[in-house]
Amino acid sequence: MGHEQIVFCQDPYTGLKAIIGIHNTVLGPALGGTRMWAYASEAEALTDVLRLSRGMTYKAAISGLNLGGGKAVIIGDARTLKSEALMRRFGAFVDSLGGKYITAEDVGMTTKDMEYINMETDHVVGIPETLGGGGDPSPVTAYGVYMGMKASAKMAYGSEDLGGKYVLVQGAGNVGGYLVNHLVEEGAKVMIADIFQDRIDRVISQNPSVEVVDPNNIFSLKMDIYAPCALGATLNDDSISKLSCQIIAGAANNQLAQEEVHGKMLLDRGIVYAPDFLINAGGLINCYSELEGYNRDRAMQQAENIYDTTLTVLNESSKSNKPSYQIANEMAEARIEKMAQIHRSL
Numbered sequence: 556m557g558h559e560q561i562v563f564c565q566d567p568y569t570g571l572k573a574i575i576g577i578h579n580t581v582l583g584p585a586l587g588g589t590r591m592w593a594y595a596s597e598a599e600a601l602t603d604v605l606r607l608s609r610g611m612t613y614k615a616a617i618s619g620l621n622l623g624g625g626k627a628v629i630i631g632d633a634r635t636l637k638s639e640a641l642m643r644r645f646g647a648f649v650d651s652l653g654g655k656y657i658t659a660e661d662v663g664m665t666t667k668d669m670e671y672i673n674m675e676t677d678h679v680v681g682i683p684e685t686l687g688g689g690g691d692p693s694p695v696t697a698y699g700v701y702m703g704m705k706a707s708a709k710m711a712y713g714s715e716d717l718g719g720k721y722v723l724v725q726g727a728g729n730v731g732g733y734l735v736n737h738l739v740e741e742g743a744k745v746m747i748a749d750i751f752q753d754r755i756d757r758v759i760s761q762n763p764s765v766e767v768v769d770p771n772n773i774f775s776l777k778m779d780i781y782a783p784c785a786l787g788a789t790l791n792d793d794s795i796s797k798l799s800c801q802i803i804a805g806a807a808n809n810q811l812a813q814e815e816v817h818g819k820m821l822l823d824r825g826i827v828y829a830p831d832f833l834i835n836a837g838g839l840i841n842c843y844s845e846l847e848g849y850n851r852d853r854a855m856q857q858a859e860n861i862y863d864t865t866l867t868v869l870n871e872s873s874k875s876n877k878p879s880y881q882i883a884n885e886m887a888e889a890r891i892e893k894m895a896q897i898h899r900s901l
């Protein structure tokens with residue numbers, strides 16, 4: 556996958572086994588979260604870190620950020636293996652890279668873990684507001700998704716207005732909840748699905764007009780827009796054959812079960828698909844803002860640019876009859892290549 560550097564970290568005293576993947580640093584330091592997971596094997600952990608760090612390169616590049624792509628995985632059960640010593644040892648490994656890799660929170664990690672890592676290295680972002688960081692990135696992510704959805708509406712309907720559109724938000728979590736607020740405010744007819752009642756209750760208490768639907772039966776519902784804000788890989792043979800929406804725009808990572816197959820399938824069915832890594836980049840934008848001295852207004856402004864980029868990608872996809880994810884990938888690669896050239900000529 557063209558990675559620059561893979562670092563295997565091991566410490567017998569704390570039981571730490573971690574892999575840091577640095578995919579590309581042409582645009583800037585490699586930034587991406589640390590995931591703690593009970594991988595079945597080191598090979599599985601390696602595959603995950605390679606794939607995830609590469610994805611971060613594309614997300615940063617398409618978002619116009621001066622960041623490269625990186626990610627780290629700690630191998631082990633987050634419920635049993637964690638300790639202050641292990642997290643601090645990991646922080647020391649991150650520090651040893653001298654800022655080439657900047658870490659953040661991901662699956663299996665908590666704010667407390669990030670505080671321990673931060674005791675050993677300054678190369679950490681996504682830390683709480685109380686510690687001078689940007690805090691919860693979800694409102695910025697949700698705003699970026701909302702902008703991507705409006706650009707998709709402009710493409711599909713000729714107007715960015717979401718008023719009166721039936722939007723299904725799958726996942727009433729952090730991002731889903733903030734996204735619903737924007738949609739309701741604009742007059743969309745919002746439906747929500749989640750597997751946990753408390754998540755639903757939280758959204759409904761803020762927006763009583765939202766309709767609750769069965770999470771096990773969402774794809775055949777009549778809707779204009781499907782917003783996946785729960786898990787990845789929801790766009791597969793089965794769901795795409797059932798979906799009758801005109802637009803798919805949501806926050807979940809890796810929505811296409813198989814990029815090539817399902818990206819093409821959506822194009823052939825005439826469904827406007829806003830690439831996930833482009834419209835959910837608000838979280839990364841929020842982290843980037845921390846590096847410059849955190850400013851929420853500036854992060855929100857940058858997330859607003861997602862509207863223009865999405866529209867450019869969708870227009871190009873329609874003109875060239877290529878899947879939108881492919882256009883976004885090509886734009887990201889072109890930016891990296893151009894910046895590599897100017898650095899070579901400096």
Ligand code: NAD
Pocket residue numbers: 692693696725726727728729730731748749750751754770784785786787806807808835836837838839
């Ligand atoms: P979250 O855990 O707060 O919310 C996810 C919600 O989805 C939960 O309420 C969960 O119960 C629900 N869910 C799980 N399986 C479901 C199913 N089968 N049907 C319906 N609901 C289901 O997570 P979040 O922070 O809101 O993130 C949502 C998605 O967006 C994730 O895929 C995440 O990786 C991605 N994302 C989040 C951010 C961010 O800033 N939080 C940034 C980029 C991408």
